[in-house]
Amino acid sequence: MTDTERILLGHGGGGRLSRNLIENEIVTRFGGKGPLAGLPDGARLQLGGETLVFSTDSFVVSPLEFPGGDIGKLAVHGTVNDVSVSGAVPLWLSLALIIEEGLEMNTLRRILDSIRTASEEIGVQVVTGDTKVVARGQCDGIYINTAGIGRAIPGLNTAVNKILPGDAVIASGTLGDHGMAVMAAREKLTLNNALESDTASVHRLVAAVSQWADRVKFMRDPTRGGAAAVLGEIVENSSFGISLREESIPYNPDARAVAEVLGIDLLHVASEGRMLLVCSPDIADSLLQSWKKLPEGAGAAIIGEVTEEAGRVVLETQIGGRRMVDIPQGELLPRIC
Amino acid sequence: MTDTERILLGHGGGGRLSRNLIENEIVTRFGGKGPLAGLPDGARLQLGGETLVFSTDSFVVSPLEFPGGDIGKLAVHGTVNDVSVSGAVPLWLSLALIIEEGLEMNTLRRILDSIRTASEEIGVQVVTGDTKVVARGQCDGIYINTAGIGRAIPGLNTAVNKILPGDAVIASGTLGDHGMAVMAAREKLTLNNALESDTASVHRLVAAVSQWADRVKFMRDPTRGGAAAVLGEIVENSSFGISLREESIPYNPDARAVAEVLGIDLLHVASEGRMLLVCSPDIADSLLQSWKKLPEGAGAAIIGEVTEEAGRVVLETQIGGRRMVDIPQGELLPRIC
Numbered sequence: 001m002t003d004t005e006r007i008l009l010g011h012g013g014g015g016r017l018s019r020n021l022i023e024n025e026i027v028t029r030f031g032g033k034g035p036l037a038g039l040p041d042g043a044r045l046q047l048g049g050e051t052l053v054f055s056t057d058s059f060v061v062s063p064l065e066f067p068g069g070d071i072g073k074l075a076v077h078g079t080v081n082d083v084s085v086s087g088a089v090p091l092w093l094s095l096a097l098i099i100e101e102g103l104e105m106n107t108l109r110r111i112l113d114s115i116r117t118a119s120e121e122i123g124v125q126v127v128t129g130d131t132k133v134v135a136r137g138q139c140d141g142i143y144i145n146t147a148g149i150g151r152a153i154p155g156l157n158t159a160v161n162k163i164l165p166g167d168a169v170i171a172s173g174t175l176g177d178h179g180m181a182v183m184a185a186r187e188k189l190t191l192n193n194a195l196e197s198d199t200a201s202v203h204r205l206v207a208a209v210s211q212w213a214d215r216v217k218f219m220r221d222p223t224r225g226g227a228a229a230v231l232g233e234i235v236e237n238s239s240f241g242i243s244l245r246e247e248s249i250p251y252n253p254d255a256r257a258v259a260e261v262l263g264i265d266l267l268h269v270a271s272e273g274r275m276l277l278v279c280s281p282d283i284a285d286s287l288l289q290s291w292k293k294l295p296e297g298a299g300a301a302i303i304g305e306v307t308e309e310a311g312r313v314v315l316e317t318q319i320g321g322r323r324m325v326d327i328p329q330g331e332l333l334p335r336i337c
Numbered sequence: 338m339t340d341t342e343r344i345l346l347g348h349g350g351g352g353r354l355s356r357n358l359i360e361n362e363i364v365t366r367f368g369g370k371g372p373l374a375g376l377p378d379g380a381r382l383q384l385g386g387e388t389l390v391f392s393t394d395s396f397v398v399s400p401l402e403f404p405g406g407d408i409g410k411l412a413v414h415g416t417v418n419d420v421s422v423s424g425a426v427p428l429w430l431s432l433a434l435i436i437e438e439g440l441e442m443n444t445l446r447r448i449l450d451s452i453r454t455a456s457e458e459i460g461v462q463v464v465t466g467d468t469k470v471v472a473r474g475q476c477d478g479i480y481i482n483t484a485g486i487g488r489a490i491p492g493l494n495t496a497v498n499k500i501l502p503g504d505a506v507i508a509s510g511t512l513g514d515h516g517m518a519v520m521a522a523r524e525k526l527t528l529n530n531a532l533e534s535d536t537a538s539v540h541r542l543v544a545a546v547s548q549w550a551d552r553v554k555f556m557r558d559p560t561r562g563g564a565a566a567v568l569g570e571i572v573e574n575s576s577f578g579i580s581l582r583e584e585s586i587p588y589n590p591d592a593r594a595v596a597e598v599l600g601i602d603l604l605h606v607a608s609e610g611r612m613l614l615v616c617s618p619d620i621a622d623s624l625l626q627s628w629k630k631l632p633e634g635a636g637a638a639i640i641g642e643v644t645e646e647a648g649r650v651v652l653e654t655q656i657g658g659r660r661m662v663d664i665p666q667g668e669l670l671p672r673i674c
Contacts, residue, residue, distance in 0.1 A: 004441065007441075011468070108344065130394045135671065
């Protein structure tokens with residue numbers, strides 16, 4: 001640590017550097033034994049007889065509009081998903097805009113329309129907000145923050161320390177579509193493919209599993225850093241590992257094509273409408289079937305299982321090899337969400 | 338409205354342009370009869386038997402550090418104050434950072450220390466957060482969003498439509514210090530004065546008035562647009578007006594000096610640790626005395642009263658004249674908070 005140490009793009013990448021920054025600078029100051037400790041997606045808070053979940057995310061995606069969505073849709077889904085995977089029904093959102101002088105009013109209107117549509121579809125209400133404007137060159141079009149409040153679903157208290165070897169690891173659909181759709185749009189890749197962001201709300205996927213609340217051990221939406229970051233974090237300092245079967249992981253062929261061009265591992269790429277879930281093996285098939293009945297879970301698959309290989313995520317490749325899956329270091333895909 | 342209509346700096350100034358943008362683009366989409374209608378500082382929400390208040394603000398102040406505070410302190414006070422003047426005890430904050438690549442880590446650390454100190458002093462807890470990093474030139478150092486949740490104080494339900502002619506208008510201290518301190522720092526004005534931002538929490542001022550809950554009609558913290566914007570908004574479309582006595586309005590002589598240099602009316606300038614309150618005349622003196630016992634209310638004063646002159650805020654000047662006080666139009670002081 002030197003006096004001239006500076007923030008790097010990689011500190012925002014969702015990988016190891018992000019994690020270190022947050023653990024060293026945020027958790028040390030605000031964590032303690034409070035809701036921030038353990039860095040869940042959302043804080044669980046007691047008020048009177050109620051348990052709330054509270055979460056926030058800022059969105060800085062570039063470009064503002066991309067195939068399958070825009071920054072507005074993302075700002076609703078991102079926070080709704082953080083609240084949902086924390087085991088709550090999302091109820092209310094705040095909406096704070098930082099707008100660059102010169103943004104076309106019609107762009108703003110399309111984004112706000114998109115926020116309205118997304119929130120109405122989910123049944124979550126935008127109840128408070130803020131608007132700031134900064135001069136040209138002090139922002140890039142528009143940045144959006146949403147914070148969300150949900151009501152905890154009784155009994156659905158996931159915790160990494162409930163995970164046991166033999167538990168199933170399930171993905172709700174293809175992984176990495178969002179990141180690859182945004183990168184393809186940003187780099188203007190013309191692959192003749194129709195790849196779209198997977199941005200969507202996972203709240204119904206969460207509602208569907210609440211019947212097995214006591215056997216669901218972990219839920220998270222794999223955004224920045226992808227599935228590799230999410231799974232890497234849960235095995236870290238744990239007495240178990242995870243084994244993934246490559247042939248079982250659902251990928252979109254168009255996302256694969258973009259990933260290949262960019263030389264990126266799709267396990268490191270953000271989704272914005274997917275969930276990863278760990279549950280007891282006895283309910284894995286029933287849970288999978290219940291997800292498959294929903295359009296947003298149609299592509300769900302059991303992608304692996306919890307092992308006794310402590311601290312490791314291993315990919316069993318299609319050609320019979322074994323590859324370690326690491327938490328990405330720094331910045332693969334800046335401003336992906 | 339044309340296709341090339343664009344966002345102007347003035348849309349973020351807290352005056353008429355801001356109000357129009359929010360009413361035309363935000364309230365039309367999200368207002369309805371919900372919590373956003375009427376644009377209070379915070380949304381009142383029912384959850385089970387509890388009433389929550391939920392509010393959000395983004396902070397883009399330049400410079401990041403200024404006499405009397407920094408963007409971190411402001412980000413705590415701003416949201417705590419919005420929750421407080423909505424009649425609630427602030428409990429929890431979210432903290433979302435958008436950081437520009439290259440920000441010195443030590444600057445970030447000072448800001449985070451400042452957030453910790455401010456939140457500990459108030460007794461509010463940072464419970465969830467988010468960190469994004471954008472490339473150089475896509476932000477200006479750091480932007481911070483906080484959202485806050487508070488628990489409503491029973492009986493303290495202010496509403497503009499309870500205001501009656503004869504009611505007292507009270508300010509909790511000198512007006513405009515924050516805006517002038519930031520401008521003096523930004524413009525590097527060397528006036529040999531020790532002007533500091535008034536940034537502070539008003540939560541104890543609110544707690545102090547809760548004993549007269551049924552006779553407190555209105556509370557707000559005069560930030561962007563200053564007291565003129567706050568008072569202008571409450572008389573607009575109302576059956577009453579407000580008369581201010583210039584000689585009674587508390588000003589800091591150093592803030593006055595800066596305002597004079599910049600040619601700005603202090604009634605248009607943001608405070609970040611002050612409250613304006615309207616109450617029944619019978620409790621005005623007692624309320625004033627209770628505020629004066631607190632350090633943050635030491636400079637409180639009754640600055641005017643509600644009149645029958647519908648829709649108008651009038652300043653009775655020290656030389657015996659009468660001047661209309663208007664809601665500022667656009668951008669006087671960009672990035673003041």
